[in-house]
Amino acid sequence: MTIEQQDIENIAELARIRIAHDQIGTVTDRIAAILAMVDQLQAVDTRNIEPMANPLDAVQVLRADVVTEPNRREAFQAIAPAVENGLYLVPKVIE
């Protein structure tokens, strides 16, 4: 798999990571090198191997449906940058 500078810019945008313009070339080369290693792994025949969702050989334990969490709004909002009427305030997001 080859990766272009455009792909890196796109992924950075989706991940909300800012990469300085003069760094994009270096980052692209490094990720390309990592992907070359992944290509080696891709070459292994995995046809008869079940995909692994988790490295632990265990299954999910379920929790009973009961309310255990008290209201701790005051404590949480004490460390928030901006709150009003019980709401957390964030920079305007609207489509």
Next chain:
Amino acid sequence: MAWESVIGLEVHLQLATQSKIFSGSPTTFGAEPNTQASAVDLAMPGMLPVLNEMAVKSAVKFGLGIGARICRRSVFDRKNYFYPDLPKGYQISQFEQPIVGKGTFDIPMDDGSVRTIGITRAHLEEDAGKSLHEDFHGQTGIDLNRAGTPLLEIVTDPDIRTAAEAVAYLKALHSLVTYLGISDGNMAEGSMRCDINISLRQVGSETMGTRAEIKNVNSFRFVEKAIHHEIERQTDILEDGGSIVQETRLYDSDKDETRSMRSKEVANDYRYFPEPDLLPVVIDEAYIQAVADELPELPQEKRQRFVAQYALSSYDAAVLADNRELADYFETVTAACGDAKIAANWVQVELLGQLNRGELALRDSPVSAEDLGGLIARILDNSISGKIAKQVFEGMWQGEGSADDVIEARGLKQVSDSTELEAMVDAVIADNRQQVEQYLAADEAKRKKLVGFFVGQVMKISKGQANPKIVNELLASKLV
């Protein structure tokens, strides 16, 4: 050119659990903002999700309810996107291995026919919080009470062709999930939200056109209007030789139009990967069997039973089986009076009519099912006529007691005493000599019509309380 619409629906169903899907916070609707958001829901560092057993059980119930495959092993994934009402920066969902696989769902249509809609899958995920865009000095307010509420996302195959089918599907789904008790189905509170995928193709074509997705429509009526609008919009574009852009649109109920969300995101690239904080969910046969044993009779089974057991029309059966309380009410009325057809009629016309007029829910009905059955029993034993029964029902609705109480207090009992009725019949004959002569001169066919006049006069004198059968007999013997 004739176009056919191809529609698929994705319903986000809030599950009626006490606590959230991955935390022990309550899920009560309408609480003060952020009072039901714990450290897990706020994505504080180091917090880990723990899966709610009731959410899993609800999904299994739904799967069994539509005869779908329950996946013995299902996996949670992270769906990555940035929005402030999703503090983790990803939603925990299921992607490649959902808990409920393929199934089918039979939908009763208004004309009594049945449509079968394929269900592609249903998977568990968490709801996001709410963003409030007004009144915060150019900032957005975030309430995370809803974040982490368990959702079951139910996806149909592109089997739906019209707005009416879409609404019928949603109504049947609403009926099923409330029967199962897995959701309150309250659309006004967002318990059931619908995304509509819609495309057009030429009639007879097998290939799919380009689709648009309409997000977050939250009432049956808006679903219908949004689909009508979108079909019109796409038809206009195609007829003018244009092409449809694949995009997400919003339905604006105030303007009755859909408009593009002009999403900045280049493409919906959610970069799913398995959620490392949760292990695969494994369900065994014994668990599925235990859940199956708990299932109530479902709407489809109930409709079929009502038709078979009570000889109701499929339309009546669909109305009465639509919700569990109404079906139980109808069956109690039937047991109390012994006549299912009259019971079905009274429940649908008089009872539902009064409830609608008073904007009451069935559980608030001032007339119990036993009492309505008691009223119908008085029609069947000829104590009162059907017409008088409506007056009695009014009285019962006003809280005047049982049918017998109202009949007694208002003196509405049908007059079946033949001496009393004979006197009335004699008086009517004496007062209407001209009509009597007309009657006597008429032939047999015409007499049948003319006798109605005399019956009407007796009813008038008796204030509707004369037993019509005896009146007819008396008239027949005296008009000779």
